[in-house]
Amino acid sequence: MFARIPEKFIHLTRWSLTLGWLLLIASLFVDPFSARLTALGQVFAASQDCFQFQGECRPLESYPMGARIFWGMVLPLAVLMLLIFGHEAWRRICPLSFMAQLARGLGWQRKRTISETSWLGRNALYLQMGLLFIGLNLRLLLVNSDRWLLGIFLIFTIVSAITIGFLYNGKTWCNYFCPMAPVQMIYSEPSGLLGSAAHTAPPKTITQSMCRTVDQNGQEKSACVACKTGCIDIDAEAAYWDTIRQADRKLLYYGYVGLVIGFYLYFGLYSGNWRLLSAGVWNETDQLATLMQPGFFIAGRAIPIPKLLAVPLTLTLSTGMTYMIGLWVELKARRTNKRLGYPLSLDQVQSRLFAISTFMAFNLLFFLGVRPTLGYLPLFCQQLLSWIAIVVSSLWLAKTWYRSAQKYNRERDANLLKRQLHKLNIDLYQALEGRSLDDLNPDELYALAKVLPGFTQANRLQVYRGILREAFEQKSVIPAKSLKAFQPMRQNLGIDEESHWAVLQTLQLEEPHLFAQQRWQTQAMEATLYRSADAQNLSNYSPTDANRTEIGTKAKTAEAQNLEATVYRSADVKISRQPTAEPSNPANRQPNPNSENTTVVKPFEDSSNEATTGEEQ
Secondary structure: OHHHOOHHHHHHHHHHHHHHHHHHHHHHHOOOOHHHHHOOOOOOOOOOOEEEEOOEEEEOOOOOOHHHHHHHHHHHHHHHHHHHHOHHHHHHHOHHHHHHOHHHHOOOOOOOOOOOOOHHHHHHHHHHHHHHHHHHHHHHHHHOOOHHHHHHHHHHHHHHHHHHHHHOOOOHHHHHHOOOHHHHHHHHOOOOOOOOOHHHOOOOOOOOOOOEEEOOOOOEEEOOOOOOOOOOOOOHHHHHHHHOOOHHHHHHHHHHHHHHHHHHHHHHHHHOOOOOHHHOOOOOOOHHHHOOOEEEEEOOEEEEEEHHHHHHHHHHHHHHHHHHHHHHHHHHHHHHHHHOOOOOOHHHHHHHHHHHHHHHHHHHHHHHHHHHHOOOOOHHHHHHHHHHHHHHHHHHHHHHHOOOHHHHHHHHHHHHHHHHHHHOOOOOHHHHOOOOHHHOOHHHHHHHHHHOOOOOHHHHHHHHHHHHHHHHHHOOOOHHHHHHHOHHHHHHHOOOHHHHHHHHHHHHHHOHHHHOOOOOOHHHHOOOOOOOHHHHHHHHOOOOOOOEEEEEEEEOOOOOOOOOEEEEEEOOEEEEEOOOOOOOOOOOOOOOOOOOOOOOOOOOOOOOOOOOOOOOO
16 A cells, blocks of 8 residues: 555655654754643543642643653554555555665765674564564653653664664665664564555565656655565565564564563553553653663552662563463464364464454553553544544454465465466466456465466476566575475466576576576575586586686585585576586587486575475474
């Protein structure tokens, strides 16, 4: 939905939101107006003359609304937007993401990217969750209602984003540092309620929130710099299924529920008043002075644990508790699934548990944190918003409940297959009995490909080559994982593994730009190399205007019969050569994948550990 909105309009929207946010931050330091709205008898006034705090009835005074607007209105609206429209809406208009790209707009951004095999590349989500945890602690301790401290906190965050945007290329801040990123994952994966489907988009489509720019002719074009493999901005659902079994995802989904519970639970544990938020209290001043005061007030008694320790203790215990409960429920669900004969894949079991976690987190956030602060609205509006929250989250859960990696792959493959069948010079009218290819579901498309008259093996290879090309062009599948990703497709088309490598090698030679490291993280392209007679000839292959760089790497593999191979890159095409062999002239001899003396070069085989398909040990 939001992916189709023109970039020019989105650019103006980003500017407007950014200026509005900066104005809100300025109001945290100087605001002579909004305090009138919280005076007694005004629309945003507290619902009582005083509020109970640790056994005392403290008087309420009017206060500027900057902190209340940010915490109680802006952030809840952002969460609701994520659930309804998906990440593609928020990440295109996010003011912080926009400011992180200022260096790129000014031409000052460096070309450096984060290596996916570096510590940060492997632990980015842990870092972001840690920053989110620290941020929530700081909010409870310092910046929830203290306007000056909140302003300083937000300015520091903006400066951090701009600095990262200067030091690294692409959306490095969003993908590796932003503490809001885990929240985006929770509420927008695998897709928002009205989110678009990138895997069924037409060729060369700039999908979802993919980086884009407008050229001199007014046409939008991709500005992706491959700062992250499996980027959520290109295809959120693909990134979701690709990482669903990682341990950091379980900590995020299961632990986030406890983080929400602990955060709002602490207001009652601290004040002894379980209706503190409903009283409209956002004006606790001088929060620095409260750090060493009792952090708990339970059953009419102050607990001598300083607030400085009570806050992280509460959030840690609540997060750890729901994380452990989530792991226990997951174990029970997997055992039940096994006992029933695996009616669901392990990925789908995991996805449903994550969906339940998101549903719980959203409704807990709304009814514990947002609903109590809506006392300034008429009762009808409060009830209407409550029903909207319930209905929207329920519809999202129903949509997500039936998604699976298998369904996603079949939709992606069927869409690619359909486009390739359209290109064939074959009369389909009689075979389809008057129907069109667009009317066929994935099962019918695969059946058609098997029984279509005149659909030879050469046609199948031509179709498969086109499928690979489009997938690489759209960055929906990286070459290193294409063997696994298109296994069902090959089975339906009757194409074996060796033919896959032959097609990939041919495509690699004819269109090397699809394999260029500028398109992909280099680490995701590490090859398991195979020596072959024809591969020796590729050592001298160089497309026009390509520059060869020998990087002198040695690779040993069992599949290569323990023979050394010197790795070369030609226009970012990986090749291998037996060092002692005399290479022939490629101008006189083309590689022949069908030669009897040829072992097909497997230039981009995925050497990573693949997820198991059976019950995990």
